[in-house]
Amino acid sequence: MRVALFVTCVNDTLFPDTGRAVVRLLRRLGVEADFPRAQTCCGQMHANTGYRDEAVRLARRSVAALRGYDAVVVPSGSCAAMIREQYPGLAGSSGPFADAVAQVVPKTYELTEFLVDVLGVTDVGAYFPHRVTYHPTCHSLRGIHLGDRPLTLLRQVKGLELVPLPGAEECCGFGGTFALKNADVSAAMCADKVRAVLDTGAEVLCAADNSCLMHIGGMLGRQRSGVRVTHLAEILCSTETAGVR
């Protein structure tokens, strides 16, 4: 099976640990992922802010880089949702771009989908001795319907104490450029999410999207709350003998 890692521009640039964790985790499970060097950004920010032409250009680039693989693994619910939900609309009904999209879309998996549905594993052999809560980000939850997959994986992690997050399904207020264009509402939403996280008494908040975690973590940090945020992949990659780095 030829597997491509679509690491996403946010992870590539700001959260390389997450990308490294995915590579190591997959390797531990016997999968050597390839990193197609031409990849950059899926175009979600442009599409969702109303810059359709730029989004189309980036979508073209992305499918060109990713086509031909048996599976594309994306450690981001949001970028996976962009590819699966929005690319077909951007590509139109025919032409080479539409063909490429039709080829890539059904092979695109968010990380936990790939682990549970394709590899068929729920116990990845991880060890993470911390009190953890999980925030299902909107695009993971309502965009690509990850469902229980992340929780199923987390429940098998040795040493991990999983605590439920009240109001988990509510948006954290990130929303890409929404956080800048409607900074006040975004902050108000984030404040409620932060309160819910603190109420759980967890030391670590995890999710399948670093962009939302950057947002919630930014406020947790500003408040000096002492709670840290970690991408799910990094938890699943941790073992008794090796941390992430």
Place this chain on the structure above:
Amino acid sequence: MSSRDLILGRVRRALAGVPDVEITRAYRGPSDKPGDIRLFEERVRDYRAVVHLVDEPGVAERVARSLAERGARRVVVPAGFPAPWLAAADVEAVADDPPLSAAELDAVDGVITTCAVAIAETGTIVLDAGPGQGRRALTLVPDYHLCVVRAAEVVANVPDAVARLVPARPLTWISGPSATSDIELNRVEGVHGPRTLEVLIVT
């Protein structure tokens, strides 16, 4: 050009070349089975209406008790309401003939009616101005509405009710007493319609 032609023209231009869509009705349609009386009773009660189950011979006595407990002396009785059901009640039956004015309706103690259809799943009674029900104002202005529902009128679900009703008649669907959710989105019973709804189900 008339506004009618203007609007219809705009609609037609907007729709030029737009294909139609298919309607799939995979939801539960009419069940064609009698409604579950117990469920109906429970669902009516959920709206904080008063509910009694009685058998046919017991109706007159139950009606009399309900009206007495309410302290109702003058009660509107629409044409066609079964006379035996009122036989035991010690009330003045007010007829809507000649039609009562709104003020007169406001002055009575209550109204007693039958219904056209009742829906078990939603606890709804539907009046269609037929015999024993009268025109719509009769069950609206008085503060107390006593409705006698025969088991045969209880259907299972909303599609059953829609199938049974005649659209040309004025219809009033009633689910519990008048209520509002306008204050902090909490339901409070009792605004402009009858504040007390009492339902007798004849088994």
Place this chain on the structure above:
Amino acid sequence: MSVTFLGMPAERPFPRNAARAVRDSQLRFNLRKATRTIRARRASVVAEAPDWAELREAGRAIKEHTLRNLDRYLVRLEEAVTAAGGHVHWAADGDEANRIVAGLVKATGETEVVKVKSMATQEIGLNEALHEQGITAYETDLAELIVQLGDDRPSHILVPAIHRNRAEIREIFAEHMAGWGRPAPGDLTDEPAALAEAARLHLRERFLKTKVAISGANFAIAETGTLVVLESEGNGRMCLTLPRTLISVVGIEKVLPAWRDLEVFLQLLPRSSTGERMNPYTSMWTGAAEGQEFHLVLLDNGRTGVLADEVGRQALRCIRCSACLNVCPVYERTGGHAYGSVYPGPIGAILTPQLRGMGSELDRSLPYASSLCGACYEVCPVAIDIPSVLVDLRARAPHPWPERAGMAAAGWVFERSGRLARLQRAGGRLRRLMPRRLPGPLGGWTDTRDLPEVPKESFRDWWDRTDGGRR
């Protein structure tokens, strides 16, 4: 081009309205409490319906089919209503509808009308238009009454006074009822039951004596000419039943093809709106019922423009249940006034800019009043894909130049992976110089949030250096 009026003037952009609203602790508390209550109620009665998904699909398809054959069904409706003794009028815009209604009221010789809550008449500013003609319109829905007495604006499509709590409502009643009719009882408390009782007493006499009523309608059945109004309090029944003349102002998208279609919508609407298995009262009448004089005013007011839009037309499926407002995290924190339209919340964010255009700063900002979290789409009983319509509107909105420049720059960087790699390396070298507070529009982030630390090495450089961790 004429600008469609939507009940209130388009003023400041949404983010500025919202910035004020999120600082209003009373508003935040009221909205949080109310939306959470109704959300839970809706969720429980929806979960109870075993065929909800199928009902929703049928609701979507029936509405979509109706829209695609709208001319046919409108003509059919007109025939059926006329055959049943009603009179049908067509209004291309709000002004025309207002003129028609004012003319009909004047013809009766009356100067007072009672009103059932109706979004269409709010949208066209009917009360104000009637006032100019010397006609007083009395709102009879409890929440509308609160808004009218408080000289306020509606902030929700189902519960226009959702932004008010019981204590505020008590104050409004105590202070203003006397100016409009029967005063509030002297010992009025803020118990919801006492407030409802005060409204009952205040309006009772008016219902019994007023000769003309104005309503909207939830549905109009083309096949039979039947109009349908769902309500709770009985004020609707009062208005629809007692007055001699009834005038209903109904948007052209409210038509349904057949009587049978009600079996779907009488399940979808009550469960989605008030979170009940059935609302207390639903009235259905066909033409001149029980000897009443009945007028139906069919209103376009921009709807045919929306109909012409391939993506946006689905907004016309809306049955105004308000589930999308109640579940929206943005609406919950800003309330309805921030949207500057009688249609607030997610549906307002897609409907207002389509009806009114994106000429004003406010209307341009509405498609952005969403984090695209998708909660609205999930609850919508007619499956309006609000996030997709928002994104489509964003693509058509004019963008401010600094944003255009920023987006162009980002697009340029992402165009070549080498450019991205060089930028990442520069960032890695300059990481210590990163300011804690960002300038300009980016300051919106750092006002309340820390920035993530920029790593020394990007993922792609790590991959190259270590051959994907194998070295």
